[in-house]
Amino acid sequence: MSVIAPKFRLSYLIKGITDNLFWIIVLMTLLGIPAAMIVLIYIDFPVIDGEIWNPFRVFDAMTHPERALPLVKNFMQTDLFKVVAFPGFGFAALIAAAVIFVERKMLAKLQLRVGPFYCGKVEGILQLMADGLKLISKEIIIPAKADKPLFWAAPVLFAATAAAFVALIPVAPGWVVADIDLGLLAVFAVIGFFPIITILAGWSSNSKFPFIGGIRALFQMVSFEIPLILSLLGIVMLTGTLNLVEIVESQVNFPWIIFMPIGAIVFFICILAELERIPFDLPEAESEIVAGWLTEFSGMMYGLVQLGSYLKLYAFAALFVVLFLGGWNGPWVYPIEPMAEIITDGIVLMPDALVIKDIPGLPLFSQEMINGTIWFVLKTVGVIFFILLPRGVFPRVRIDLLLKIGWYKLIVLAFVNIFIALALVYGGIIGPGGIL
Amino acid sequence: MSQKLPPGLQLEKVDDRIMTLNVGPQHPGSGHMRIILKIDGDYIVHCDPDPGYVHRGEEKMAEYRNYITNIPHLERPVIHDSCNILYPYCLGVEELLGLEVPERAKYLRVIAAELNRCVYTEYWLGIYGIFLGHSTMFMWPVGDRELLIDLLDKMTGARVTHAYFVPGGVRNDVPPNFEDVCLRQVNYFEKRLKEYADIFYDNPILISRTKGTGVLSREDAIKLGTTGSVLRASGVDFDIRKKEPYDVYEELDFQTNVLKEGDSYARSKIPWLDMLESCRIIRDALQKMPKSGSVRIKLKPKPKGGDTEVYHRVESGRGSLGMYIVSNNKPEPYRLKISVPSFRNLIAMPHLLKGELLGNLPPVYWSLNYWPVEADR
Numbered sequence: 001m002s003v004i005a006p007k008f009r010l011s012y013l014i015k016g017i018t019d020n021l022f023w024i025i026v027l028m029t030l031l032g033i034p035a036a037m038i039v040l041i042y043i044d045f046p047v048i049d050g051e052i053w054n055p056f057r058v059f060d061a062m063t064h065p066e067r068a069l070p071l072v073k074n075f076m077q078t079d080l081f082k083v084v085a086f087p088g089f090g091f092a093a094l095i096a097a098a099v100i101f102v103e104r105k106m107l108a109k110l111q112l113r114v115g116p117f118y119c120g121k122v123e124g125i126l127q128l129m130a131d132g133l134k135l136i137s138k139e140i141i142i143p144a145k146a147d148k149p150l151f152w153a154a155p156v157l158f159a160a161t162a163a164a165f166v167a168l169i170p171v172a173p174g175w176v177v178a179d180i181d182l183g184l185l186a187v188f189a190v191i192g193f194f195p196i197i198t199i200l201a202g203w204s205s206n207s208k209f210p211f212i213g214g215i216r217a218l219f220q221m222v223s224f225e226i227p228l229i230l231s232l233l234g235i236v237m238l239t240g241t242l243n244l245v246e247i248v249e250s251q252v253n254f255p256w257i258i259f260m261p262i263g264a265i266v267f268f269i270c271i272l273a274e275l276e277r278i279p280f281d282l283p284e285a286e287s288e289i290v291a292g293w294l295t296e297f298s299g300m301m302y303g304l305v306q307l308g309s310y311l312k313l314y315a316f317a318a319l320f321v322v323l324f325l326g327g328w329n330g331p332w333v334y335p336i337e338p339m340a341e342i343i344t345d346g347i348v349l350m351p352d353a354l355v356i357k358d359i360p361g362l363p364l365f366s367q368e369m370i371n372g373t374i375w376f377v378l379k380t381v382g383v384i385f386f387i388l389l390p391r392g393v394f395p396r397v398r399i400d401l402l403l404k405i406g407w408y409k410l411i412v413l414a415f416v417n418i419f420i421a422l423a424l425v426y427g428g429i430i431g432p433g434g435i436l
Numbered sequence: 437m438s439q440k441l442p443p444g445l446q447l448e449k450v451d452d453r454i455m456t457l458n459v460g461p462q463h464p465g466s467g468h469m470r471i472i473l474k475i476d477g478d479y480i481v482h483c484d485p486d487p488g489y490v491h492r493g494e495e496k497m498a499e500y501r502n503y504i505t506n507i508p509h510l511e512r513p514v515i516h517d518s519c520n521i522l523y524p525y526c527l528g529v530e531e532l533l534g535l536e537v538p539e540r541a542k543y544l545r546v547i548a549a550e551l552n553r554c555v556y557t558e559y560w561l562g563i564y565g566i567f568l569g570h571s572t573m574f575m576w577p578v579g580d581r582e583l584l585i586d587l588l589d590k591m592t593g594a595r596v597t598h599a600y601f602v603p604g605g606v607r608n609d610v611p612p613n614f615e616d617v618c619l620r621q622v623n624y625f626e627k628r629l630k631e632y633a634d635i636f637y638d639n640p641i642l643i644s645r646t647k648g649t650g651v652l653s654r655e656d657a658i659k660l661g662t663t664g665s666v667l668r669a670s671g672v673d674f675d676i677r678k679k680e681p682y683d684v685y686e687e688l689d690f691q692t693n694v695l696k697e698g699d700s701y702a703r704s705k706i707p708w709l710d711m712l713e714s715c716r717i718i719r720d721a722l723q724k725m726p727k728s729g730s731v732r733i734k735l736k737p738k739p740k741g742g743d744t745e746v747y748h749r750v751e752s753g754r755g756s757l758g759m760y761i762v763s764n765n766k767p768e769p770y771r772l773k774i775s776v777p778s779f780r781n782l783i784a785m786p787h788l789l790k791g792e793l794l795g796n797l798p799p800v801y802w803s804l805n806y807w808p809v810e811a812d813r
Contacts, residue, residue, distance in 0.1 A: 111575035208457055212794070278569055279641055287465030287567040287798040393635065395642050396569030398795040399478060 046074070079177070087171040089163055089311075095380065096310035100128055103388045110392040135303035143207060143296050150204035155301045157197050159308035165190045165315040170245045172328050172372035183244035184236065187319065188229055191274065194312075195221040198283065201305075202293040213292025216399060217283035220273055223406035228270035230414035231263040234421030235323055238430055248327030255326035259424060263417035264324045266410050268386070271316045273406065275309065277387060279394035280402060317383040318376075325379045328372030454481065461489050465567060465798050468808040471785075475794055483789040485782055491812040495772055502738050502767040503529050508599045513776070513810040515596045517556040519548045520752035521774075521810075522601040524759040527682060527748040529603040532741035532763050535733050541605035542683045543725035547618070548591060548600050549750075550714040550721075554625070555584050555596075556753035557707045560805065564704055565636065567798035568645065573636045580628050587621050590614060603739075605732035615722050626715040629708065637705060646701040650788040650800035653698060660784045663777045664755020665706040665805050670698035676751040687724065690717045700796070703803035707753070738767040754778055754805045778811035 045052050061068035075081055082088055101116070105123070108115025116124025142151060168186055170176035180186060195218045202214020236242060238259070239250045257264045273280040284292040294305060321327060397405070424430050441447065457473040460466025468490045474482035494513060498506050510525055511518035523545070530537060537545075558581035565573025585595050591610050592598040600607050636642060652662070657670035667674050675692040677685045693709035695702040741763030749758030755777030762771040781804045788800050 107571070111572050112579050113575055208455065281569060282795070285569060285795070287569070288795055290463060290465075392572045393639075394570070395565075395573075395636075395639065395645065397641055398645050398793060400793065400795075401644055 046071075082175070082177045083167065087169065087175045088167055088177045091171070092163075092166040092311050092314045093307070095314050095377070095384075096307070097128055099310060099313065099384055099388070101125065102385075103391075106385075106388065107392050132303065135300050138299035140299040140301055143205060145206045146296065147204040147206065150200055151296075152301075154197055154201035154204060155297060155304040155308070157200070158194070159304045159311070161190060161193045161197060162308040162311035162315065166311055166318075168244065169315060169318040170248055170322060170327065171318075171376050172369040175369060175373075176245060179245055180243070182242045184232065184242040184247075187244075188225075191225060191228070194274070195225075198293050201297070205293075205296040207296055209289045209291075210293045210295045212289050213283045213285075213295065216289075217276065217293055219399065220276070220280065220282060220402060220406075223403055224270045224273040224410070227266055227406060227410035227414045228274065230411065231266040231270065231417055232323060233414075234260050234263050234417050237418070237421045237425055244322055248322055248329065251326035252329055255324060255329075257324040259430065260324070260417055260420060262413055262420065264320075266413045266417065267320060267324070269405075269410060271320065271387065272390065273402070275313055275316060275387070277313075278391045279397050281396055282399055282402060285396055313384065313387065314380070317380050317387060320383050321376060321379040325383070327379075328376045330371070330375035330379075332371055334371055334374055453477070459797070460486075465801075467806075468812075471797070471801070473789075473794075473797070478794050480789050480792050480794060480797070483786045485785050487779075487782065487808060487811050489812065490809045494813045495774060498769055498772040500768065503533075503603060503741065503769070504735070504739075506769070506772075507602060508597070511597055511599060513774070513813055514556065514752075514807055516559050517552050517753045517807075518596065518598050519545075519552040519600055520556075520750060521757060522599070523549055523682075523750040523752075524748040524757060525761070525772075526601045526603050527750070528746040528759055528761045529741070531746045531748070532744065532761065533603060533735075533739050535604045535735075537605050537683070538730045538733070539684075540609075540726045540729040541731040543721050544591075544606050544610065544731060545601060546684055546688065546721045547718055547725075548588070548598070548606070550717050551584055551588055551591075552598075553753045554711050554714050555581055555588065557711050558584070560707065560753070560802075560807075561632075561704075564799070564802050567802050568642065570636065570639075570642070573632070576628070576632065576635075580625060583621055584625065587618060590617065602732065604735055605730075607732070609731045615725075619719065619722060622715050622718050626712065629712055629715070632708065637708065643701065646704065646799050646803075647697070647699055649700045649796045650703075650792060650803065651697070651699045652703075652784060652788060656787065657698065657784070660787065661780050662755070662784050662804075663780050664751070664753075665710065666703055666781050666784065666803075667755065668693060669695050669702040669706045671696040676749055676756050680749070682748070682750060684721070684724075688717055688720050690720070700799045700803040703805070704799070707805065740765060740767055741769070749775070752777060754807060754810070755781065774813055776810050776813065777805070778807045782806050782811055 045054050061071060076086075084090055101124075104127070105115045116127035118124060119130045120126030142148060165187070167177035168180075168183055168190070170179070178186070198217040198221070199214045202210040202212075202217070205211070235247060235256050238256065239247050241247060241250075276283050282292075284294060289295075294302060297305060453476050454474050455476075457475055458470060459473055460470040461468060470486040470489070472482075472484040472486060473480055492512070494510065497509060501509070506525070507522060511522050514521050529535075558577040562574045562577040562581075565571070565577070588598060589595050591614060592600040593608070594600075652660075652666065652670050654671045657667050657672060662670075663674070671694060673692055673694045676682075677690075678692055690713050693706055693713060695706060741761075743763065743765050745760065745762040747758060747760045749756050751757075756775075757777055758775040760771075760773040760775065761769050764770040785801060785804055785806075788804075789797065792800060
């Protein structure tokens with residue numbers, strides 16, 4: 001007789017169902033109805049085309065797409081959509097999920113293995129979902145002597161900071177969450193948060209290995225932030241702006257990597273160090289300090305840190321694309337034959353071939369935006385591939401060698417890059433009033 | 437202490453700077469042992485290895501079993517290198533019982549022993565790779581090791597714990613097409629070994645990281661009693677297969693690899709060179725082996741040793757491995773003492789790690805060619 005699994009009894013089942021129903025009714029009454037009332041009383045319904053959109057018209061719109069599409073299009077211009085879905089968190093998380101899968105399969109192919117194989121029947125495509133479910137269902141264990149508020153805050157802060165970084169990236173013309181004039185400065189400010197969070201995590205665990213890992217992460221990130229910032233100064237000199245959108249628009253004819261390959265190489269190495277990826281994964285060196293500053297995190301706290309680090313990976317790769325590879329600029333690929341858009345009565349219509357007849361509100365996205373996004377994603381994926389590749393090829397470097405690379409070599413190379421930029425500006429080749 | 441400090445403040449003592457780290461026994465970088473480290477910042481000031489977590493009393497167990505039933509459990513300390521750990525035992529028992537091993541069995545023993553050396557060293561190399569954060573160097577050797585294990589499976593009938601060597605020969609003859617299969621496999625293996633150099637041994641990051649760390653001088657290596665690859669990496673040309681050749685090693689054509697540096701890099705390279713040498717030995721042995729003949733002498737059910745004691749040693753994957761058997765006219769040995777290379781190499785560890793960086797712990801520790809289970813016996 002098993003003790004763990006009690007015997008099935010009909011009365012238990014009925015009791016379970018009635019209990020659940022009871023709580024659902026109670027919660028609906030206590031929370032749901034007041035919430036609905038607040039929404040109905042205090043929030044104005046949107047007025048589109050002279051009609052008030054009350055909840056009943058939403059049901060109506062479900063059966064009439066020509067009424068729903070303007071609403072959808074209207075929603076897509078809001079900040080909420082930008083933050084949650086397209087250029088913001090959802091888009092980045094989708095790319096991060098694809099990156100995790102591609103990384104595992106690619107590394108497996110490199111190492112003569114199969115990689116994830118069973119989840120989702122086709123080549124283990126749902127492995128990430130299985131891993132996520134496992135992390136969610138695991139117990140969160142907190143060390144007895146940990147500083148609990150800080151210990152809880154660290155993974156949340158890490159993921160939030162990474163998401164804030166994502167918000168600064170312009171993906172397509174007009175599609176950026178935070179279009180600010182000091183965009184590059186904001187990027188530096190956000191990057192500056194990561195060492196603080198790692199040392200916070202290491203310190204609050206109150207354990208020896210996380211502490212050493214946190215100190216290592218602090219050393220590594222601080223010493224690589226300086227060449228990272230210096231390597232980008234050349235671009236600021238040439239473009240005369242800190243706005244990331246304007247930096248992208250300045251690369252219509254040629255990307256900056258042509259004139260500043262040294263800066264691009266320095267920036268790429270700094271990305272590897274900032275992301276704590278092999279060969280610079282000292283803060284998580286498992287054979288020396290178990291898992292570094294992540295040692296005491298368990299369950300979804302660890303999952304949040306991983307999510308944050310992959311968002312960070314996407315954001316850094318996208319920043320490389322924006323600064324050095326020309327962002328969304330690229331030859332026209334889609335739609336294959338671009339045509340002038342017909343604008344009638346404020347409604348943008350696509351060329352005949354692509355228009356679904358008699359439905360206003362199409363297209364949802366402009367042609368430039370679709371083409372730009374394709375190029376942006378292609379370039380970002382290419383950069384991410386090069387960030388992932390060293391994992392199969394290089395061993396880990398040691399802390400003294402790492403600091404030597406950061407302080408001696410990369411800073412010197414970054415200054416060389418700045419001098420090249422100065423020569424280009426004062427030689428009158430590029431920059432304000434230049435030939436090109 | 438002439439200057440008076442404000443109340444509640446104290447001058448920092450030396451001990452305040454020191455942090456004690458318990459690396460192991462539950463640590464990804466420790467193996468079945470504990471290393472007690474005292475670190476000052478990132479420098480190791482004191483290292484105290486604490487083995488003994490997998491002590492199984494193999495020597496005592498051997499006193500309760502007769503000479504034949506000892507075979508399967510004596511290979512337990514190093515299951516990856518099981519042929520080599522049984523080798524000195526079989527040589528000793530043969531001398532006790534006065535057996536003459538058939539010629540073909542001697543060659544089969546050499547082939548099995550060299551294959552086993554490769555199997556062990558591949559496993560060791562994989563762990564060396566992952567200790568340095570090189571995951572490809574973990575997967576490649578472990579994958580290539582499978583092919584050799586399949587070969588040994590064909591030869592002996594078991595994947596790892598072969599129990600192939602018995603007093604008086606080997607347990608069974610090889611299958612008829614074994615020579616072709618073995619030759620093909622060994623040639624492929626040698627090709628793969630050369631690819632390791634491209635990704636691992638010539639890697640600039642690896643070289644910058646392991647060159648000059650944990651240097652063991654020639655004098656210290658001899659004084660501390662190290663053996664095998666550790667000794668040969670410090671410039672001492674010592675290989676039991678050359679110095680005290682057993683079975684047919686003197687008829688085979690091979691050389692010992694010696695490097696002078698004595699650092700972690702040299703210590704990691706010697707086993708790789710040894711594997712290349714093993715491939716040559718196997719090819720040579722396959723050529724010189726008699727094509728047919730008996731492989732085993734029939735023994736009585738419970739053979740009794742004389743009233744003597746014997747000591748034999750062989751070159752295992754880690755170094756000189758000796759067995760000392762005392763017999764007193766009974767079917768069981770009176771005493772059996774195993775002199776293991778792992779423990780002898782471990783003695784050098786505190787000496788090497790003093791003053792090194794914490795990041796040098798894994799490459800120095802694992803380059804000592806130390807197998808914790810064998811050291812504890």
